[in-house]
Amino acid sequence: QKEVEQNSGPLSVPEGAIASLNCTYSDRGSQSFFWYRQYSGKSPELIMFIYSNGDKEDGRFTAQLNKASQYVSLLIRDSQPSDSATYLCAVKGSGGSYIPTFGRGTSLIVHP
Amino acid sequence: DTEVTQTPKHLVMGMTNKKSLKCEQHMGHRAMYWYKQKAKKPPELMFVYSYEKLSINESVPSRFSPECPNSSLLNLHLHALQPEDSALYLCASSQGPGQGTYEQYFGPGTRLTVT
Numbered sequence: 001q002k003e004v005e006q007n008s009g010p011l012s013v014p015e016g017a018i019a020s021l022n023c024t025y026s027d028r029g030s031q032s033f034f035w036y037r038q039y040s041g042k043s044p045e046l047i048m049f050i051y052s053n054g055d056k057e058d059g060r061f062t063a064q065l066n067k068a069s070q071y072v073s074l075l076i077r078d079s080q081p082s083d084s085a086t087y088l089c090a091v092k093g094s095g096g097s098y099i100p101t102f103g104r105g106t107s108l109i110v111h112p
Numbered sequence: 113d114t115e116v117t118q119t120p121k122h123l124v125m126g127m128t129n130k131k132s133l134k135c136e137q138h139m140g141h142r143a144m145y146w147y148k149q150k151a152k153k154p155p156e157l158m159f160v161y162s163y164e165k166l167s168i169n170e171s172v173p174s175r176f177s178p179e180c181p182n183s184s185l186l187n188l189h190l191h192a193l194q195p196e197d198s199a200l201y202l203c204a205s206s207q208g209p210g211q212g213t214y215e216q217y218f219g220p221g222t223r224l225t226v227t
Contacts, residue, residue: 034215043202043218044155046114051213088154090216098143098206098214099168102154 002027002093006103013110019076021087021106026070029094033065033072036088038105044088048074079110114139116219118203124225127193133222135186135203142208144186145216146178149200161186162208193226200224 003026013019023033032051036044050056050063050072062075072091076083086107090100116137125131135144142163147155160168161180169178175197177189186203200223204216 032214036218041200041223043200043221046215046217049213049215092214096209098209099145099157099160100214100216104154 002091002101004089004091004101004103006089006106008104008106010107010109013079013108015079015081015110015112017079019079019083019108019110021074021076021089021108022071023073023089023091023103024071025091027091027093028070030067030091031094032092032100033063034090034100035063035074036090038086038088040085076108081110081112084108084110114217116203116205116217118219118222120222121220122223124227125190125193126227127195130189130191132190133188133201133203133224135219136184137205137217138184139205139217141205142183142211143206144180145204145206146186146188147202147204149202149221155202190224195226198224198226
């Protein structure tokens with residue numbers, strides 16, 4: 001059973017701070033990692049994906065992947081109240097399946 | 113363009129009704145998905161079509177019937193639903209097996225209420 005674990009939160013950070021969201025996965029051979037943002041009542045929106053060890057930056061977002069430790073994280077710099085949402089981690093495992101497994105999501109609250 | 117469209121946005125139906133949800137994408141993706149999502153839960157996979165063929169049915173009750181008329185369209189036919197089927201129904205698409213990367217793009221969803 002491939003598992004993707006996230007702390008459900010809520011994670012509360014002040015405006016302007018760095019929010020750090022973490023995700024661990026059980027399938028050591030996992031190949032692709034995705035972060036989605038979901039506002040309440042809306043659909044998930046892809047914000048980052050990463051395939052290689054290390055960091056990938058896109059604007060205020062940085063995804064960090066450590067395959068040896070089997071975790072992927074998402075950093076949000078200069079957090080804004082508009083970043084308040086649930087962040088879903090999804091992992092495509094090893095083998096032939098192209099379908100990712102979703103974590104339960106972490107609720108982020110950015111307070112002014 | 114990374115847009116997936118879904119209609120209708122909202123649907124209220126009785127337990128004896130028949131209705132359909134529609135999804136469309138023009139990204140050339142060959143994998144399309146139906147998910148069900150309840151409040152404060154992650155999306156729950158229902159069906160997967162790969163190259164217009166049903167490849168995964170996650171033991172979904174037969175009152176849900178998927179259809180993939182062509183590579184851009186995906187339908188979900190609903191019949192004799194139960195109140196517990198009320199949820200947000202999400203369509204997604206991605207590149208299919210052998211196409212490369214597999215990030216999924218979601219449509220805006222259909223909010224379904226069964227009365």
